[in-house]
Amino acid sequence: MSDRITRDEVIHVARLARLELAPDEVDAFTEQLARVLEHAADVESLEVDDVPPTSHPLPLVNVFRADEITPSIDRDEVLAQAPFAEDHMFRVPPVLGEEP
Amino acid sequence: MTWLIEPTLPEGWELVVGLEVHVELATATKLFCGCANQFGSEPNTNICPVCLGLPGSLPVINGTAVKYAMQLGRALQCEVGPSVMARKNYFYPDMPKDYQTTQYDQPTSFDGELMLADGFRVGVERAHIEEDTGKSTHVGGGGRINDAVHSLVDYNRAGVPLVEIVSHPCLDTIEHAKAYVSGLRDILLAIAVSDARMEEGSMRVDANVSVRPMGSEELRTRCELKNINSIRSMGRAIEYEALRQIDLYSNGESPRQETRHWDEAAGRSTPGRSKEDADDYRYFQEPDLVRLVPSAAEIATIDDAMPARPSARRTALRQLVPAASVSVDVIATLVDRGQDELAIAAIGEGADPEKVVTRLQHDLAVDDFSKITAGALADLIRMETTGELTATQVKQVLSEMVDTGGEPGPIAESRGFEAMPTDDLAGIVDQLIAEHPDEWTRFVGGDDGDRKKMQGFFTGEIMRSTRGQADGRAVAELLAQRSAG
Structure with a gap:
């Protein structure tokens, strides 16, 4: 077992992503994620002092859209694809607590 | 407490x-x-x-x-x-x-x-x-x-x-x-x-x-x-x-x-x-x-393109008005109402800063004052300062300026507001004194409270008989003169 990531960290991340993992899945993902992090560590070991941080591969900045209304899509068509709808709204399980 | x-x-x-x-x-x-x-x-x-x-x-x-x-x-x-x-x-x-x-x-x-x-x-x-x-x-x-x-x-x-x-x-x-x-x-x-x-x-x-x-x-x-x-x-x-x-x-x-x-x-x-x-x-x-x-x-x-910030606008107006006579709140009120520019312009036209600010604070609490020009406001305040118009008349003229955007001179004239010549006013004061000997005795000989009350009485009577055209300050001066003998 690698020390790149612990089982507890995997369980925590799964909870944030609202994923329910069986114990054997936790083991499997711990190992797989450790391998991903191992690879990231390899990249990290490269000398990149001269390379500016890059968030996008394209040399583009300031791509804007004009503030003009375009047609929205049909509400009934969208709601028909939702698991549940009521009063023209998406019906979801009760939400406990406040929004962040 | x-x-x-x-x-x-x-x-x-x-x-x-x-x-x-x-x-x-x-x-x-x-x-x-x-x-x-x-x-x-x-x-x-x-x-x-x-x-x-x-x-x-x-x-x-x-x-x-x-x-x-x-x-x-x-x-x-x-x-x-x-x-x-x-x-x-x-x-x-x-x-x-x-x-x-x-x-x-x-x-x-x-x-x-x-x-x-x-x-x-x-x-x-x-x-x-x-x-x-x-x-x-x-x-x-x-x-x-x-x-x-x-x-x-x-x-x-x-x-x-x-x-x-x-x-x-x-x-x-x-x-x-x-x-x-x-x-x-x-x-x-x-x-x-x-x-x-x-x-x-x-x-x-x-x-x-x-x-x-x-x-x-x-x-x-x-x-x-x-x-x-x-x-x-x-x-x-x-x-x-x-x-x-x-x-x-x-x-x-x-x-x-x-x-x-x-x-x-x-x-x-x-x-x-x-x-x-x-x-x-x-x-x-x-x-x-x-x-x-x-x-x-x-x-x-x-x-x-940035309009001046409220804080900068408050400072600009504050600098033109004597700090002792006008409070921070009054300055803030005028800036909130967007009247600071008008006040500054009228002061720039030579009107008395304290009078401009006070007059706007008390008598211009209206949504739309866009018809009033700085020049007209300055003229009005000048007429107040020289005693050409009484405080009551100034309010009435200002209110008409809000509606019509007219100049104060013609408005005052059309309403028959003219400074009452001091001689006419003196005549009215003397007549009132003669008609109200008891009140006059209390004004002349009473304590401070009596004097104040009676001053209010005489001023009110004079305003009524002149339909608000008498200048309050001139009345006060006349009463003081007469009581001094």
Whole structure:
């Protein structure tokens, strides 16, 4: 077992992503994620002092859209694809607590 | 005993408040798609694949929203520089993408300030661009959240452009917190980037509240108050929270860091969820949106077009008026009403500064004073100063100027307002003295109280018989002369 990531960290991340993992899945993902992090560590070991941080591969900045209304899509068509709808709204399980 | 309107904390404690103000920008469309940014539409009619977060959809940022955000930043005297959008990951049904597109380590605006009317400086840490969430309604179970059967979600608001303005935790009184929010609203309206309506949710305030022993510099555990719907409600919520925390400390306990939900009707707050740590949001740069890099020229253009800030306008007017005779509040009132420019111009035309300010404060509390020119106002004040018109006449002329935009000279003439020649006035005064010997004796020989009362009596009689055309000051002088013998 690698020390790149612990089982507890995997369980925590799964909870944030609202994923329910069986114990054997936790083991499997711990190992797989450790391998991903191992690879990231390899990249990290490269000398990149001269390379500016890059968030996008394209040399583009300031791509804007004009503030003009375009047609929205049909509400009934969208709601028909939702698991549940009521009063023209998406019906979801009760939400406990406040929004962040 | 002094009654304070401002609620005060128990002796020995002070308040520490930082405010997060979310402002919806008044663009035609949402932040990343062309859906209408419109309050009050039928549920889920302003939605599309982008704001619903459907797979394969790509956001493109609204140039007007970015411009408005930069204007707001500069109005708050922030640095405005290159910025990037980031994803803030969390699960909540009103956020269909399961992340909110916002800004994290490189916000559009940072390090600004807002000066309050009393000279208190509120530091602005940052003002960043982000998208709004959808709106959920909890249904069923007698209104208690634990009994809710389900929630209904309307995504019309999802993706509406917001700027979140984060103050430093430097607000030390409820009064300052209120003045800060109303100052922000004034700026938003002045630069026209938001309609800033708290009741419609286009301006929303979350308050981070903690308390500490008076004089201490520490920052103790804070609670974040949500669901504040008005400036007044914010004052109540902060007060309730401060007293709750002081109560805990006094019992040897400590508050827990949490989000609390303000219930305006019940006048109290209840705990919400414990906040996830910033780490748990797993912020990372939004790969689908490129960097925003304003040029120096763009920022200069914004600065050139910026209307003067209320604080600068207050200072400009203040400098023209003797500080001893006119209070800070009067100056602030005129700036709030937008009458400072008119006052400054009339003073520039040579009118007496104190009289201009006082006259506007008392007699120009109207919505529309656009017909009054500075020249006409200056003429009117001059007529008041020289005694050509009495105070009562000035009010009447001013009121007609508001309606018609006319010049004071012709208006006064058309109403038959003419300064009454002093000889005529003296005749009337003497006649009244003769008709009211008892009152006159009390005026001449009475104590101060009697003298004052009788002065009021004679002035009132004279005003009545001259239909307000006598100059109050000339009357007072005549009465004084006659009583001296």
